Amino acid sequence: MPQNPDTTAITAGRGDSAALAPGLWTTTVWESESLDDATKRATSLRSTEFYSRFANPTVTQFEQAIAELEGTEAALAFGSGMGAVASLVLSLCGQGSHIVAQNNLYGATLAFLLGPCARFGIDTTLVDPTVPGAFADAVIPGRTMLVIAETPSNPRLSITNLAELGAIKGPFTVVDSTLATPMGQRPLDFGIDIVLHSATKGIGGHNDALLGVIAGERELLNDVWSYSVMHGASASPHDAHNALRGIRTLAVRTERQNKTALTLAHALESHPSINAVHHPFLESHPQQKLAKSQMRYGGTIVAVELKGGFDVCNSFVKKLKLAHIATSFGGPETLVCHPATSTQAGLSVDALDAMGVTQGLLRFSIGLEDADDLVNDITNALKN
Numbered sequence: 001m002p003q004n005p006d007t008t009a010i011t012a013g014r015g016d017s018a019a020l021a022p023g024l025w026t027t028t029v030w031e032s033e034s035l036d037d038a039t040k041r042a043t044s045l046r047s048t049e050f051y052s053r054f055a056n057p058t059v060t061q062f063e064q065a066i067a068e069l070e071g072t073e074a075a076l077a078f079g080s081g082m083g084a085v086a087s088l089v090l091s092l093c094g095q096g097s098h099i100v101a102q103n104n105l106y107g108a109t110l111a112f113l114l115g116p117c118a119r120f121g122i123d124t125t126l127v128d129p130t131v132p133g134a135f136a137d138a139v140i141p142g143r144t145m146l147v148i149a150e151t152p153s154n155p156r157l158s159i160t161n162l163a164e165l166g167a168i169k170g171p172f173t174v175v176d177s178t179l180a181t182p183m184g185q186r187p188l189d190f191g192i193d194i195v196l197h198s199a200t201k202g203i204g205g206h207n208d209a210l211l212g213v214i215a216g217e218r219e220l221l222n223d224v225w226s227y228s229v230m231h232g233a234s235a236s237p238h239d240a241h242n243a244l245r246g247i248r249t250l251a252v253r254t255e256r257q258n259k260t261a262l263t264l265a266h267a268l269e270s271h272p273s274i275n276a277v278h279h280p281f282l283e284s285h286p287q288q289k290l291a292k293s294q295m296r297y298g299g300t301i302v303a304v305e306l307k308g309g310f311d312v313c314n315s316f317v318k319k320l321k322l323a324h325i326a327t328s329f330g331g332p333e334t335l336v337c338h339p340a341t342s343t344q345a346g347l348s349v350d351a352l353d354a355m356g357v358t359q360g361l362l363r364f365s366i367g368l369e370d371a372d373d374l375v376n377d378i379t380n381a382l383k384n
Contacts, residue, residue: 005069005183005296006251013065013244022244025057025237026344038063045222054229062244066203068361069247070184070195075215077223077240081178081198081376083108084212086116088196089146089291091227092172095121098143102129104355106152106176108342113148126354129160130287136168150176151185152291153304155339155363156356157278159287161296166191169303172220177201181330183254184297192221202300202330203263205253206245225264253368257300259372261366265302267375273312273382275360278303301329302364309359314336317362317382322369329365334374 001364012326015144017023025348030049032038037165041050048055059077067073089112092235093099101113103126127134135147138347165173174194175187187195195223199211212233213220223335228234265279277284280291281298291298306312317325323334327342337343339357352358366374 008068009183009247009250012247013061013063015061016063018201022058022061022241024241025052030053036088046225049203051161052237053234054234056235056237056240058244059235059240062199062211062212062240062247063113065244066182066197066199066215069250070188070215072188072195072215073218074221075213076221076228077235078198078212078214078233079235079239080210080233081196081200081212082108082112083194083231084198084214085176086112087212087228087231087233088174088194088224089113089117090120090121090231092372093117093122093145097122097145098140099146099148100135100138100144100171101126101146101148101155102135102150103127103351104129104156104158105148105150106154106178107339107347109148109150109176110351111346125148126229128354130158132161132164135165139168139169140173144171145366146174147171148174148176150178150181150371151187152280152301153300153355154179155301155343155361157280157299157301157303159280159291159294161290162187162190163185177259179299179301180295180297181250181254182233182283183208183250184258184299185295188216190294193217199243200330202257203246203252204243205330205332206242207328207331207333209242209246211235211239216378230297246382251299254297256302256368257366258297260369260371261302261364262301263371264299264364264366264375264378268302268304268378272305273307273383277305300366302366304362304364305358306360306362310338310341313362314361316381318378321381322377323364329363329366332368334367334369335367336362339363361370 033133041047046055063075125138140335149160172193323336326335327337
């Protein structure tokens with residue numbers, strides 16, 4: 001029976017157990033009944049009682065929950081979001097392969113594509129995701145294996161047209177939906193092949209789980225799994241256990257944080273110390289109509305461009321009382337970071353310019369504090 005995603009967050013990944021809290025399987029290995037049984041387990045797809053690099057019951061329960069939230073057949077967890085990115089790319093691409101990706105991806109993803117992938121002979125073409133047809137026009141028939149998008153993008157929150165991306169035929173299409181979470185949007189509903197999350201962020205939601213996850217058709221994910229057991233970016237059962245707990249409150253956290261994010265964005269738009277405020281559901285966002293057409297919520301991130309550059313940002317963040325200086329997002333505490341020197345550090349000036357990441361840009365991850373208290377904290381810190 002169809003149900004609201006808020007309900008799915010409570011019911012997903014329960015399995016056959018009557019336990020209301022998930023079991024934590026900390027074992028790395030299981031005993032086999034015989035040598036024949038050991039061989040069967042070693043050669044089976046995603047055997048859950050063989051060796052935890054192959055699969056683990058707690059991790060499997062987390063994967064089932066994500067698959068249900070994304071409305072698809074299967075999910076596959078990794079030890080981090082970048083573990084998911086690297087395993088996915090290297091499982092589907094090899095020397096001579098071609099990737100089309102947007103030019104404003106998360107900094108580590110972009111660095112991976114332009115660094116190690118280039119060394120391995122995997123070419124990447126970067127496109128502006130806001131230009132209609134840019135992804136499709138860059139596809140090289142017979143060579144392009146992956147088309148990779150991130151929407152909303154980190155940290156400037158540009159939006160990629162999911163329907164346009166899902167219509168591309170030939171290469172596999174991948175969407176990093178970390179900033180939206182499954183509560184905010186479901187890319188697979190638009191024809192995308194694989195959705196990817198750093199579950200460390202909003203899905204886990206408590207800054208205590210390091211996880212990545214992809215979701216899509218079972219056959220395709222089995223191919224990725226076959227490579228991933230060699231790549232070794234395995235998810236920890238402890239982190240999967242924490243993320244399952246996070247999923248149970250994902251709906252209420254997402255609703256509260258999104259509401260506060262938009263409240264803060266509106267409050268800061270007219271502030272004289274600020275050049276621009278970015279949030280997908282702001283009326284001033286150039287892609288607000290597109291964002292609202294494909295997103296349930298606009299997200300928990302607010303990007304703010306202060307007048308005066310790095311020195312002003314550095315002085316400002318030191319005055320904050322509620323917001324903490326840290327680079328992650330999606331947790332219960334409001335965090336602030338300076339993308340040019342943290343999440344996007346190491347990228348070239350040209351790459352930062354293409355992303356619109358200036359020295360005055362700050363990224364706020366909105367937590368669960370009272371909205372008025374948070375607005376007061378930030379506006380007070382903006383005072384000279």
